[in-house]
Amino acid sequence: MKLSVVILNYNVRYFLELCLRSVEQAVKTIEAEIIVVDNNSPDDSCAMVKQLFPNVKLIENKENHGFSKGNNIGVAQAKGEYLCILNPDTVVAEDTFSKVLDFAKSHANLGIVGCQLLDGRGKFLPESKRHIPTPKVALQKLIGNSKNYYTTSLKPYDIGKTEILVGAFMLLKRDIYNEVNGLDEDYFMYGEDVDLSYKVLKAGYDNYYFGETSIIHYKGESTLRDKVYAQRFYGAMEIFYKKHFKKNVLISALVKIVLSLASKRNPVNESGVLIKKETIVISDSIDEELKNRINSPVTFTSNVKDVQTQAQVILDTEFLSYKAIIAFIKTNNTSKQNTYRIWVKSSNFMLGSDSSVGRGEVVSF
Template identity: 35%
Template sequence: MICSLVFAGYPKKSYFAKPFQHIVILSVIIVNYNVKFFLEQCLCSVRKSILQQKELSSASEIIVVDNHSTDGSLEWLSPAFSEIHFIKNETNTGFSAACNQGLKKATGKYLLFLNPDTILPENFFQVCISFLESNQTAGAVGVRMIDGAGNFLKESKRGFPSPWASFCRLSGISSVFPRSRWFSYYYMGHLNEHQTHSVDVLSGACMLATKAALEKTGGFDENFFMYAEDIDLSYRILKAGFSNYYLPLTTIIHFKGESTRKDRQYIDQFYLAMDQFSQKHMPGNRFFHSILRTAVRVRSGIAKVGQPIRKEIPNSKGSKIVLEGDANSAREVLRPLELMGIKIVSTEEESDKILFCEGPGFPFKKIIEFIDKKKGRKRFRIYAAGSRSFVGSDSSEEPGEAISIQIIK
C-alpha cells in the first residue's frame, strides 16, 4: 500500500490550529469513501460546531482519510476546506486501518471518530467535552443519533454481543421484546434513549474518546476490516479501566445508508465480523461459536433472499420543495433549484420534501430538532450555507440523495 499525505495549504488566517505549533484540544478523524456531497455537509457542520467554542477555534484539527474514492472527493473538497488535513490512500485499507492512520497524525487531547454521512449540532463539542472533563473515569462518549427521516438509531447504545444477546438479536427475539433487558440487551432496549447511561458499546459512527483511553487501548484492531471494530474498541476501553457513556444531551443525524450499504457484501461482512469478535474475546466457548455460525448463515441467507438489495435513489428533480430556514441561504439555492426543474412551493402541505437551508438564522441544531420532531411527516433534505450540494435520506436502510448545485453569484 502506498500512501501520500496531501496538505491543501492553510489560509493566511486559519480557523483551526496548525499541527505542532499550538496545544491541540480536539482532533476530528473522518474516513471517507465515495460520499463527497455528504462529507461536504458533514464538514460544514463540524466547522460550525468547532467555531461555536472559542477555546476550540484555535486548538482543533480535522483529519480526513480518503480510502481510495473514485468520485473526486478530494478535488471537490480541498478548495473549500483548506484548513483540513487530507490523507489520500491508494487502496481501500478498511475503516479500522484508516482510522488508525488519522489517529497517528492526531495530536488532540480528545479525538472524535466520525462517519462522513453525519450532521453535528453547534453545541456538540461543548456538551461532549464538558461531560468528559467532569467525568474523569470516562474513556469515551457517544450521543443520541437519528437517521435522515428522524428515526432513533438503536445502535446509539449497545450491550456486548454475549452468547445470549447475540442469539436474541440473530433470532429476532429482541425485535419482539424491544424494551426487555433480558431479550433486547444487544440494543439495551431497557435504557431510556433520553437519559444518560453507562453502556457497553458506542457506535464508531460518532465516538469521542480521550487520548488517555486510546493510548492504553492502542486504537482500532485492524483485523476488523469493517463492522464490529467499534464493539471491540469499546470492550477494550472498559477492560482498560475506563467507562463508556451514552449522552443524549445532544443529537446528531447519521444518514447511515451512505456509509453502510445494505448489499450482499455488507451482509456477509457484518455477520463475519460478529463471529470474529466472539472468536477474539470468547475463544473457549466452542458451543457458542457453532451456534453463532449457524445463526449467521441462516440470517445471512434470509437477508439475501428476503431483503431488496438496492432501491432506486429518490430524485428531487421534478419534485415540489418548500424551503425552510435561513433567508439568505434560501435565496442562494432558489434560482439553481428552479433551473434544475424543481418546483418551489410556499407551504409544507403542497410540498413533497422540505429543504432546510442552514445559516446564521437557522443553525444545524435547529434543523436536527425539526427533523426529530417531524419524523414520518415529510422527506427532508439539508443545504449548508455556502456549500455546493444538498443531501438527505428517507431511510437508514437505503442509499440517500445527494445533488450538486451551481450557486449563481
C-alpha cells in the same frame, strides 16, 4: 490541543462536504483540529477538501485500508487530548462537541462517549447504545428479540452507562485509544466499534451514552446494504467472537448457528410508499435555479410552522443553523410522513435520505 476530529472518507464527496461544514461550525470555540483520511476515493473528495477546507489536515491513502487502519492512520497524526472518530455521512450541531466534552471532563474513569444518532428522517437509531452482542444476544436479535441487544433501559434523551457505542461518533481520550491499541486492523469494515468499546470496558473504563445532543447519521452511504453487507458484517462478528470469548463446544456451535442464519438473511427493507404532495423550502429567499430543478409544486417560506404533512422539506444551511436543522427534522419526523433534504446553497447541492437502511440521495445543480 483539546480535540482532534478524525473523519475517514471513502467516495462520499458531498456527504463529506456537508459533514465538514457542520464540524467547522462546531469547533469554532474549541482548540481543535480536523483530520480527514481518504481511503483512495475515486471521486473528487480530496480535491474538494483542498479547495474548500484549507485548514483541514488531509491524508491521502493510495489504497483503501478499511475502517480500522484508515482511522488509526489519522489518529497517529492527531494532537488532541480527546479524539472524536466521526463518520463522513454525519451532520453535527454547533454545540455537539462542547456539550460532550463538558460531560467527559466531569466524569472520572470515562471510556468512550456516544450521542443520540438520528437517520435522515429524524428517526432515533437504537444502535446508538447497545449491550455486548454475545452469541446468545445476537441469536435473540436475529429471531426478532432486540431487548438484550440494545440498551433499552436508557431512553433516547437519557444519559447513562452503556457497553457498546457506534463508530459513527465515538469520543474518548487519545491516551485511552492508544492504551487499548486503537481500532483492531483485523477488521476491514464493521465490528470495529464493537471491538473497541469492548476493549475499553475490559481495560476498566466506563462507556457512556449522552442523549443530550443529537446528530444525523445517513447510514449506509459508504456501502450498499445487501447480502454482501450481511456477510461482511457477520464475518466481522465472527472475528469478535473468536478474539473475546472462550472456546468451548456450546459457544462454538451457537456462533456457527448465528453466523449461518445471519449471512443468509436479507437486510430489512422499510416498507411503505412516501407520497409527497409538495416541496417546501425553508429559506429567507427564493432561488429560481432550485425551483426549476424540482418537479412538484414549490413553496418558499422562512417560517418553519408552514410545513405541511407528506411534503419534501428542503432546509437552507445559510438560513438555519445545523442545530436548528437537526432539531427540526427530529421534531417533525416520520409522524408527518415528510422527507428532508439539506441544501448547501453555496455549493449548489442538496442531500438527504428517506430510509435507515438505504443509500441517500444527492442532487447537484
